[in-house]
Amino acid sequence: MSETATPGSTESVPVSPAPERPAHRDANVLRWIAAYTMSMVGDSVYFMALAWSAARSGSPTQAGVVLAVGAVPRAVLMLGGGVLADRWGPRRVVIGSDAARCLVILGIAATLLLTAPGLWPLIAVALVFGALDALFLPAVGALPPRITTHGQLARVQGLRGLGARVANVTGGPLGGLLVAFGGPAAAFAVAGALFAVSLVLLIAVRMTPLPAHTGTGTDDAAVGAGPWRELTDGLRYIRRHRVLGPLMLVIALCELGFVGPLNLGLVLLAQERGWGAGGMGWIVGAFGTGAGAASLLLAVRARLPRAGLVLCLSVVAGALAIGAVAFVPTVALAAVAGLCVGLLAGLGGGLCGALTQTVTEPGYLGRVTSVATLFTLGIAPLSYPVTGAAVGLWGTGPVFAVSAAVCAAGGALGLAFTALRRAELPDG
Structure with missing residues (x-):
C-alpha cells in the first residue's frame, strides 16, 4: 500500500492499490477467449469435413486411416512445440501456426472445388494439420x-x-450442416474462415512481457545448448517441481481412464443396452451441461479454497x-x-489447468503445457483400440469399472503428495 500527502497537511494518507480487473470483464482476455x-x-x-471427404474417397478403413494419421505428428511433435513456444515466445508461434492452418484448410477447400483429390492429398492435409496443431496447442x-x-x-x-x-455444442452440428448442404469443400472453407477470424483476434490481443526474474525459463547450462537441451531442461523442471510432477501423473492417469469410456465406450454401451443414438445423446448432453457448470463456477469464483484437495477429491468422485x-x-x-461426471471432471480439469x-x-509454460497436452491429445486416444477390444471380450x-479404477488411482495418487494436496490458487 502506498502513501500520499493531502494538500495543506504533512500527514500521509494510505492509498489502496487499484483492484485488478476480473477476467470476464477484461476485453483483452475476452478477445483471447x-x-x-x-x-x-x-x-x-475441419474434422467433420475431413471425415466426409475421406469416406467419399475410400473405404471405411481408409477413412479411419486418414483420421488417425493426423494424431501421429501431433503426438510426436507436441513436446517440440512447447520448446518453440518458450524459445520464440508463444505469441509468435500461435499466430504463425494459426495463419498456416488457415492457409492449408482454405487450400484444400479450393482443391475440392476444382477436382476430386483422392486419399493421398487428404492424408497430406491431415499430417500437416497435425504438425501445426503440435505448435499451436502448447503456445495457446x-x-x-x-x-x-x-x-x-x-x-x-x-x-x-x-x-x-x-x-463442442456448435462445431459438430455446424460441420454436419455444411457438409449436407454445401459438401466438404464448403465445410473446409468455413473452417478456414473461422481460423482466419481467430487469427485476427489473436493479433489484437495485447501481451505483457515475462517478469524479469524468470528470464527464458531455461537454466544457465541449457542456454544456447539447442532445442533438445531445452526440452530435457523442461522435463527435469517438471520432475523436480513439488506440485507439477505429481500433477502431470494425475493428468496422465485421469486421461487414460477417462477418454476411452466417455468417447468410444458410450457408443458401445448405448448399442449394448438398446438405448440408441438418442439415449447416447442425452448422456452426452448431460455431461456437457455438467462440464459447462463447472467451468462457469471457476469463471465466476476465480478461486476455490484448498484447490489441490478439491481437485483430487473431484477426480475420485468423478471416477465413481x-x-x-x-x-x-x-x-x-x-x-x-x-451430469455428475461432467461436473466433477470439468471441475478437476479446470483446477488442473x-x-x-x-x-x-x-x-517454462510452453513445455509444461506440451506435456499435459501430450497426455490429453497424444497418448490417451491410443486407448480407443484397447477399449473397443476389451468391450468385445468382456462387455x-x-x-467401465477398470477405467474408473484408473481415474480413481490418479486422484488417490494426488492425495498422497502433500504439496499437491495443499496447493492453493492465488487470490483473485
Missing part, C-alpha cells in the same frame, strides 16, 4: 500469464472451459460416476451419472 473458441469450432468443422496454453494477472488465471481457465463447451454410467438400468439414471498456470514459471461393465 473468442479466438480460442473460434479455433475450437473450426477444428470441429502458454498465453494466459501474458494477458492477465496472476490472480485471474483460474477465471481464464473457467472461461476457456466455457469456450470449449460452446465449440464413470463406473456408475455402465451399471444404472435406465437412460435417465445414466444421464444423471453423466489453473494450478498448472499459477505454479509454473512463465518461461461394457468391466471395462
